[in-house]
Amino acid sequence: MPHEIEFFFDIASPYSYLAATQIDAVGERAGVAVRWKPFLLGGVFKAVGNQTPAALQPKAAWAMRDLARWAAHYGVEFSMSAHFPINSLTTQRALVAARRVDEAMFREFASTLYRDHWIDGVDVSTPEAVADAADRAGLTGAQIVEMTAEQAIKDELIALTEEAVDRGAFGAPTFFVDGEMFWGNDRLHFVEQAVRGEL
């Protein structure tokens, strides 16, 4: 039986936000751990030659309706950010830094950033917004922001992004259950089947 779900996420991605509101419950129902792994979606796009779905105008228009339907389906709040798409480089580096400091606070930090960006409309690409979210998650914001300038943190974000690409990722959110990859908030049912060994 699979022992964990890996969840590659970027705060900039609205469908990753939706998945982030559900993935821990999926793990709990199946009795497996969920490992949250920050990566840089822009780096994935660049590596594989993909681009944001929002680049296509009719798809972007449809996605606005679709995101609202998913939020209602899950019973979670969602508001399209006026800052979309943000450059999430500092944000994702901060998540890598937080993960080194404390796993539980890292998870709270990720959820805080998601709420700030996808419910409250905050531009979470800035050091100020990142520090503020980190403080509220129990971390020391100033320390986390300082760490984003460290080469080891930069390298770790690159390594996580390259790992995802090497394993087949081309977008976000991306899940792995052992060797099997699943792409998209709309594949959580397959992720759940996979961890239950029913796929």
Add this chain to the structure above:
Amino acid sequence: MPHEIEFFFDIASPYSYLAATQIDAVGERAGVAVRWKPFLLGGVFKAVGNQTPAALQPKAAWAMRDLARWAAHYGVEFSMSAHFPINSLTTQRALVAARRVDEAMFREFASTLYRDHWIDGVDVSTPEAVADAADRAGLTGAQIVEMTAEQAIKDELIALTEEAVDRGAFGAPTFFVDGEMFWGNDRLHFVEQAVRGEL
């Protein structure tokens, strides 16, 4: 309450095949009619500047696994066609022609083409394969193929494709429930909620 589901489909699209195996049951459960509307997916892509998801190598590789999972989920047969992607111009014109001749036979013709292409691996882009499928669906294959050369049939396929684009389509399958558009086999649950008035 909505009175029908419109189902825009192209035989060349594997996710449209999957949706085609389910959409009539969705309509039956909700007590509404399903109107099958052939369009030219290549024409949609050209009009909106989109391209087949299969153009991106890692996405194509993932889709092979994903399609198999959906087929298993639905309990239907599926085999990736070695001819993918076919030029479905003659195929889709033949469907427009068949719809003029007889609605019930048109529906059987569509299902026959889908089975030929996505289960039995037949290249259904040729006049011979189209005629053969039409004959088995109760139509006169030679007549259907002849009709594909008529300007009125060509114009109707263009009009159906333009209609979908004008209403916001950018891919396939595309569904409409009154004014609301849904894209993708993976949105059938929202289509069903919409026809039940629960969305």
